[in-house]
Amino acid sequence: MNETARAAIVTGVAGDVEIRSYDLPRPGPGEFVLEVELCGMCGTDAHIYRGRLDSVRFPALLGHEIVGRLTVLGEGVRADHAGRPIEVGDRVGVFPALSCGRCYQCTVRGRPGSCPERRPSYGFASPADRPPYLTGGFATHLYASNAGTVFYRTDLDPAVAVLQEPLSVALHGLERSRVRIGSTVVVQGVGAIGLMAVVAARAAGAARIVAVGRPPVRLELAAALGADEVVDIDRVTDPARRAHAVRDALGESRGADAVIGTAGSPAAFTEAIGLVADGGTLAELGNFTDRGTVPFNPFSDLLKRDITIAGVYGAGPDMQRRYHSALTLLQRGGLPFDQVVSHRVPLSGARRALEALGGDYRLDDREIVKLAIDPRA
Numbered sequence: 192m193n194e195t196a197r198a199a200i201v202t203g204v205a206g207d208v209e210i211r212s213y214d215l216p217r218p219g220p221g222e223f224v225l226e227v228e229l230c231g232m233c234g235t236d237a238h239i240y241r242g243r244l245d246s247v248r249f250p251a252l253l254g255h256e257i258v259g260r261l262t263v264l265g266e267g268v269r270a271d272h273a274g275r276p277i278e279v280g281d282r283v284g285v286f287p288a289l290s291c292g293r294c295y296q297c298t299v300r301g302r303p304g305s306c307p308e309r310r311p312s313y314g315f316a317s318p319a320d321r322p323p324y325l326t327g328g329f330a331t332h333l334y335a336s337n338a339g340t341v342f343y344r345t346d347l348d349p350a351v352a353v354l355q356e357p358l359s360v361a362l363h364g365l366e367r368s369r370v371r372i373g374s375t376v377v378v379q380g381v382g383a384i385g386l387m388a389v390v391a392a393r394a395a396g397a398a399r400i401v402a403v404g405r406p407p408v409r410l411e412l413a414a415a416l417g418a419d420e421v422v423d424i425d426r427v428t429d430p431a432r433r434a435h436a437v438r439d440a441l442g443e444s445r446g447a448d449a450v451i452g453t454a455g456s457p458a459a460f461t462e463a464i465g466l467v468a469d470g471g472t473l474a475e476l477g478n479f480t481d482r483g484t485v486p487f488n489p490f491s492d493l494l495k496r497d498i499t500i501a502g503v504y505g506a507g508p509d510m511q512r513r514y515h516s517a518l519t520l521l522q523r524g525g526l527p528f529d530q531v532v533s534h535r536v537p538l539s540g541a542r543r544a545l546e547a548l549g550g551d552y553r554l555d556d557r558e559i560v561k562l563a564i565d566p567r568a
């Protein structure tokens with residue numbers, strides 16, 4: 192084991208990313224140290240990099256989709272959260288947040304995300320220039336400094352295990368969309384969350400799934416992961432024609448029972464409402480940051496059509512159950528999950544990767560499906 196660790200530190204808003212070295216921490220009771228094998232990078236990281244998350248101050252160490260091998264266990268760390276024994280060398284996926292489990296928000300409201308005793312989440316802890324160091328995944332090691340951190344042992348390939356977090360977001364969308372056995376579903380947007388929404392809808396028993404998005408490489412993967420039909424928005428650019436194309440692909444002129452919106456623009460939200468059948472549901476995940484407003488008629492867009500619109504923020508304040516479900520779904524296998532991570536980037540490429548995610552979604556002349564930082568590369 193190396194005696195020093197390295198981390199990619201974002202020095203300021205859209206600023207330089209420096210590789211800094213640290214001594215390996217000695218974990219106290221309930222804590223542990225992990226050698227990071229792979230850490231997914233997502234839109235949230237790109238938003239933080241651009242200074243769009245007030246709670247994160249710079250310098251910052253990002254990376255919350257963390258998979259690695261246990262290297263040092265603090266006193267009392269003997270099992271994962273499911274009670275399975277663990278030892279040094281085991282691969283685990285780490286749940287980045289930790290709340291108290293006792294307070295009003297945790298127990299009565301079922302919203303541990305609002306727990307007043309909540310610890311700083313891994314990948315969001317800042318500023319990163321004071322202890323505890325190494326509390327984000329874009330580093331060779333993670334110091335799990337929150338005693339009692341939730342983690343699960345897994346034998347999945349790291350490139351599949353890092354999908355646990357985006358899949359848990361998609362599962363939140365799925366629950367709120369009320370997809371059930373036999374539902375017709377439109378998944379709008381085929382980034383990592385959209386692709387995982389296809390997986391979730393298929394697992395939930397959807398009868399027909401149409402994925403709408405771009406470019407062909409991600410649409411092909413959507414089909415491989417369970418979409419029955421895809422509609423390429425670069426080929427059908429007019430929204431009215433697109434609505435027809437989607438209904439044709441659904442085989443249902445009335446629209447979809449459920450639309451899961453992951454595209455992330457106000458215009459896409461308007462389009463998504465139009466794709467819902469009367470009486471159906473739109474679960475909107477895409478407009479995760481403020482991108483502006485849209486005209487909306489409460490009568491004709493909502494009441495008259497008896498539709499439900501659910502705002503779905505990330506994996507939700509009660510995300511822990513979904514995190515576990517996501518892992519079991521990935522472990523069940525049978526789908527080309529290993530094709531979702533399209534780029535493995537070394538620590539030194541973190542800035543390039545963050546800019547690509549917030550930019551044209553291409554890196555090394557290839558379309559990004561999902562980026563991950565490989566600190567050992």
Ligand SMILES: [Zn+2]
Pocket residue numbers: 232233234235236255256356357
């Ligand atoms: Zn994420």
Ligand SMILES: [Zn+2]
Pocket residue numbers: 290291292293294295296297303306307308309
């Ligand atoms: Zn609490």
